[in-house]
Amino acid sequence: MRDHAPGTGLLHPVALVAMAVLALNDHWGKAAWPGLLTGKLSDVAGLLFFPLALQALWEVLSARGTRRWAPSRTVLVVAAVTTAVGFALVKLSPLAGEVYRSTFGALRWPLDAGVAVVRGAPVPAPAKVMLTQDATDLVALPAILLATLIGWGRAARHARHATNSQGDVGRDPGVAQVRCADAPSPLRGPVTVSPRGQGAGGAA
């Protein structure tokens, strides 16, 4: 099943659409239709995919070099809470806002420099990014719940699939999980075994 591989939570259609919406809205929508809707749309879109992106990044990094892996609800919840707290701080705290401006200014400088080089323009100096601190943007926070639900459902599907596979091939959940991810044929399972729950964070 396509769900059952590290980082695939980010491939959920909602996450992909949210990324596209964020890019389109920030680079085109806001200028074309300035207003409340486009102002909040980017916040909603960002909060929809960012927890899943954090979770995906964690999964990809933690699953490196090992075949023992399972989507972790703990990681998902930590990603969601981190996103919510970070978003709220950036929107409300002047200090956090300043940190955001400086950090993202430094992060995007290579992009700006690259674009300038391609255009033959002078390479700009690193600059802070702009930020509108608006407490009403917090209305977008419930979008994180949807992202959490998506990740939660994925973990549940993974657990169900692992259980079913376990019945098919024996009692070793590690074999079941790996087979589920990598081997369409039950006869082509890997030798590596691991008890369920020893993967990245452990499947709930």
Added chain:
Amino acid sequence: MPTSRRVAVTVALACAGVVTIATSPPRRDFPDLHATRERQVLLDPTTPTFATHATVRLAATHNGAPPDGGRALGGWVEAEASGCLVGVDSFNDAGSCVSIDESVARPTLELVFTRDGEAAGIATTREAFNDQLFERCVVGSDCTHGFTLKVSLARGETRPTVVTLKVSATASGGTVDPGDPNGLTITEP
């Protein structure tokens, strides 16, 4: 994990990173916008209809906060009578006003700075104003900062006096050009 799936996840992660970083545009400081307006008021106690004072309303209007940031408005308002600044508190000790010409009438000035129709301060003579709270403005709409200038003749003054009221405003900063060629205007609503 199949290679195609691994590639898809890698691409998605890269897209997420680029989208997150690239949608935080660098701050661009647009040139300052300036606007001034003068209005002359005749205070003539010799006319039968003279009511001791004149009230002038001026408003500095600029585009509302664009999607990601707005401009800050600053400037000053002042009143002159016969070439010297006048005001409620200062005209008595404003040496220049008195020493240049003892006969200069001494109108008083009361300036009420309003925001959203509510009084936000009372000033005298030349008053600077500064407002960094433009993000409170409705996105995409205009923000108006109103001034009510009430000019009165000094008590006992019987001569006609012309008072010139001046408002000068500067809108600075800003991250996205709202697209209004005027940008900042001072009007008499």
